[in-house]
Amino acid sequence: MTIKPLIILPDPVLRQLSQQVETVDADIRRLADDMLETMYDAPGIGLAAIQIGVPRQMLVIDVSKEGEDKQPLVFINPKILTTSDELSVYEEGCLSIPDYYAEVERPATITVEYIDLEGKKLTAKADGLLATCLQHEIDHLNGVLFIDHISKLKREMVIRKFTKAAKTRGAKAI
């Protein structure tokens, strides 16, 4: 297993559409391992494959609490089937937009169809933080970031800040 470098805003890779996974094989299982190791190292509670530069429809999540046994979840080709009318608000963050947090409103309960690491097609119902994290990660597979759900003014401020930081990093690298 390998910890992979994270793609950081404003890298245009984050805006790519991720392609469906055709076959759940050893390479996909290795990718899941690398994604989980990268997520735990960050640390985070979710990660989409595009965040390590792999445009495949795959995400990992672990919403277990500190001191609890880890509960890694892997979702391949996830598709949201239903969303509740009831909404919930969470303060979200993103490993690709470090140290920026904002409240985002999303459907409180969803059902998701996906393929697991054994290649089985499953359907799951999610609520609470798992529902929020699943929607956040599935957004990534469509090139959507959580800052796309906040005001235009705040989004433009965040993008300007990260664009300036990227230029400074580039300059220092010379």
Ligand code: K2U
């Ligand atoms: O996509 C990511 O970078 C994963 C986020 C997961 C997340 C989604 C929705 C709401 C909160 C987090 C990262 O884990 S960001 C780190 C983090 C962890 C716990 C709570 C807030 C932020």
Ligand code: ZN
């Ligand atoms: Zn994210």
